[in-house]
Amino acid sequence: MLDELMRRGWPALEEVSMDGWLARFSGGVTQRANSVLPLTPPSDVDAALSRVASTYRARGLPAVFQLGPTVYPPDLDALLAARGYAYGSPTLVMTASAAEVLDRLPAGAARVTVADEPDEEWMDLWWRVDGRGDERARSVARRILTAGPARYATAWDGAGAAAVARLALVDGWGGLYCVAVRPDARRRGLAAATTQALVGDGGARDCWLQVRAENEPALTLYRGAGFTEVARYHYRTRRLPEGSR
Incomplete structure (x- = not known):
């Protein structure tokens, strides 16, 4: 599965x-x-x-x-x-119930919007943080992102898009992808804010994510949100x- x-x-x-x-x-x-x-x-x-x-x-x-x-x-x-x-x-595969995530990550003060498609500000931030390649690669990445149902969250501050994340929607599950925070906006709880907004909005019963085994900051966030390792x-x-x- x-x-x-x-x-x-x-x-x-x-x-x-x-x-x-x-x-x-x-x-x-x-x-x-x-x-x-x-x-x-x-x-x-x-x-x-x-x-x-x-x-x-x-x-x-x-x-x-x-x-x-x-x-x-x-x-x-x-x-x-x-x-x-x-x-x-x-890479670790982790799962959690949506109810557990929402209980662990209460809504914060950040302004977060959620949409059906990634707009250019969403793409610009994600690509600056995690993108690899030229404009052709970015175009291919966008096609991958939008090839199935998903929701896209953006946290905003005075400088514009500060954090983004994507929740893929598959048979009652939500898959968390593309969590990226602008370097100068880190350690302000924005990754947690986008995760909370997506899980609360997407209608999924359960969630999964994939995280590199050496990414300790992300693992700390996800464990705190109720995710547990189920596979590698x-x-x-x-x-x-x-x-x-």
Whole structure:
């Protein structure tokens, strides 16, 4: 269930089935949207691995696997390591009931607005804090963000947009993404304010989020909001040979 929530909460622009594995492509923008989900056992693991490598290489992309709560075959991580796929981006998956989050994060004094689409101020702040790449990458990222139902929160101060966050809406769940705070506005409770506004507005019964294992400030916020760890995932990446792009 968690793999499916995460897949739909951050949807790739293209998905291709490869003998039970799901290969995702989005022009190289974000690992999640450009990686393989090994959801069911392939009939021939070696053939599937070869097809993955050649397909991503043909698109000018490194072959990347997201290894989450459900992995087939179970020893895939070891197989990829043996083939030279590098380990990276260890990430926690956390869940909480919406009621718990709202109880833990009472509405604050910040002015927060919530919308169905990310406006340019929302995009500008998120991209300044978390974006990677040029205007083409930003355009692709916006398509990913808006490919499924979601709500977008912005906290405001005298200088404009001070913090943003996104809540993906999937089958009664809310997935928290893109929490970003303007550097000069940090430590003012604005990440908590946008989270509270989204959870209170989105109509979700339960919530999930993904957070990098080393991000202690974010973990402190989320644990304080009632989120608990339920799973972990990481990536295995096979870099392109030099000059192959």
